[in-house]
Amino acid sequence: MAQEIFPNLFREQIPLPQNPLKAINSYVIKGDGRFLMIDTGMNRPECMKAMEAYIKEIGVDLDRTDFFITHLHADHLGLVSELARPSSKIYFNHPDSEVINDAHHWEEMADIARLNGFPESDILTAISRHPGKRYHASRPLPLTLLREADKIEIGDYSFICIETPGHTRGHLCLYEPAKKLLFSGDHILESITPNISLWSEGDDPLKSYLQSLDKMSKYDVAHVLPGHRELFTHHRRRIEELKKHHEIRNEEVLSILKRGKQTAYKVASLMTWDIDCDRWEEFPLPQQWFAGGEALAHLQYLQGTGRAKRELQNGKALFSLKE
Numbered sequence: 501m502a503q504e505i506f507p508n509l510f511r512e513q514i515p516l517p518q519n520p521l522k523a524i525n526s527y528v529i530k531g532d533g534r535f536l537m538i539d540t541g542m543n544r545p546e547c548m549k550a551m552e553a554y555i556k557e558i559g560v561d562l563d564r565t566d567f568f569i570t571h572l573h574a575d576h577l578g579l580v581s582e583l584a585r586p587s588s589k590i591y592f593n594h595p596d597s598e599v600i601n602d603a604h605h606w607e608e609m610a611d612i613a614r615l616n617g618f619p620e621s622d623i624l625t626a627i628s629r630h631p632g633k634r635y636h637a638s639r640p641l642p643l644t645l646l647r648e649a650d651k652i653e654i655g656d657y658s659f660i661c662i663e664t665p666g667h668t669r670g671h672l673c674l675y676e677p678a679k680k681l682l683f684s685g686d687h688i689l690e691s692i693t694p695n696i697s698l699w700s701e702g703d704d705p706l707k708s709y710l711q712s713l714d715k716m717s718k719y720d721v722a723h724v725l726p727g728h729r730e731l732f733t734h735h736r737r738r739i740e741e742l743k744k745h746h747e748i749r750n751e752e753v754l755s756i757l758k759r760g761k762q763t764a765y766k767v768a769s770l771m772t773w774d775i776d777c778d779r780w781e782e783f784p785l786p787q788q789w790f791a792g793g794e795a796l797a798h799l800q801y802l803q804g805t806g807r808a809k810r811e812l813q814n815g816k817a818l819f820s821l822k823e
Contacts, residue, residue: 502528502557505731506681512554514541516575519631520775520787521728523690524575527552527683528560531655535565538674538683539727542635545577551579563587568652570685570727571668572596574635581637591652592643594664595670599664601640606633609699613789615817616796617763626789646672657681664716666709668693673716680722682735687712688724690732693745697793698800706746707799713739728783745796750807753798754821757808761818768795 502512508530513523527538537560541547555562569577575594576712577600584590599605606627613623627633646652648663652674659674664687674683686694696709721735732738749771756770757761768791769780777783783791799819802808809822 502554505725510558511725511731512550514550514554514579516542517544519575523728525725525727526554528555528558528788529654529657529727530558531657533564534654536568536652536654537565537583538568538788539570539576539607539685540567540579542574542584542631543581543638544635546584547579547635551583559692565754566590566654566674568674568683570673570683570687571671572600572632573668573686574632574637576685576727578635578637579683581639581641584641589644590641591646592641593670593672594645594647595665596668597645597667597670600637607700612699612701612796613765613792615815616792617816618766618792619765621647622785622788626785629786630789645674659683662716662719664712666696666705666712669703669705669708675721676717677720680720681718681725682716682721682723683725684716685727688716688735688738688742689726689728689764690724690738691729693742695790695794696746696792696797698797699793704797704800704804706797707804710743710746713743723809738759738810742783749798753795753802757819757821761811761813761820763816763818764799765792765797767799767819768792771795 502510504510510528512526514526515523524541526540529536563585567580568591580638610623646661650661652659658678659676661672662675664671664673667686671687673685673687696706717736717739724732724735752771756767773791775787803810808819809823810817810819
């Protein structure tokens with residue numbers, strides 16, 4: 501059942517079946533003759549059924565609805581291809597638009613996985629099962645691209661865009677300075693930590709993420725409206741908790757590297773994960789994939805800070821402590 505959390509601002513939790521995230525928060529703001537939806541759900545029947553009930557309950561007219569999508573992941577973007585009408589604007593960011601329009605994106609991810617020790621037999625299976633591939637938008641989207649400080653006005657709300665790269669290259673938040681509201685997408689979550697993964701050469705997403713956290717801490721925020729789980733108020737405290745989490749993870753990765761040279765895949769298999777499995781081999785393949793990407797992000801960050809180094813041996817990237 502939809503919840504009116506502020507005047508003319510609604511939330512519904514769209515279910516994400518067989519997914520550890522469980523649901524995504526989709527928000528709708530009613531304006532004067534127009535609507536704005538923030539994030540949508542995956543492009544799968546279960547999400548569409550919940551979405552149809554949601555928009556019927558609160559009286560959304562899709563012919564008069566625009567969409568703000570915080571980032572490229574399918575649980576946020578996927579369903580917009582089924583909801584947007586020719587009259588709709590789909591607000592999005594520049595860096596993520598380049599990824600979704602890159603025909604070689606999945607091949608590049610496979611190459612990175614191969615380089616970093618993923619078993620060859622698992623790579624194509626993992627990609628074929630990846631929710632970003634299975635449940636993404638069904639057609640190319642006409643996007644209205646936004647940057648830092650661009651504005652969106654709807655009803656009594658006047659938002660500015662805040663670029664917060666890390667979770668993805670182009671992640672965008674929406675901030676309402678007068679009401680001190682922050683739509684944080686997957687940048688800041690309360691009871692879970694956003695996945696920070698690396699699947700490309702040259703990027704340092706954890707460095708970008710930590711910088712984005714520091715950037716966001718300077719804003720005066722009374723209420724955080726995240727992409728998943730519950731709303732919360734203590735954004736600066738949560739930012740410090742997230743920074744501490746990654747500090748602890750970095751120390752864990754360094755302790756693993758004390759055992760000798762390791763691929764990112766091997767490091768991931770030795771890290772601690774909040775998943776109901778006793779051994780790495782029992783992890784579902786998609787969870788091994790996400791864990792591997794997160795381990796690689798930490799290794800890249802440690803390399804950038806001079807605490808780890810990378811070398812290539814027999815077509816594999818091996819990480820070790822910097823002496």
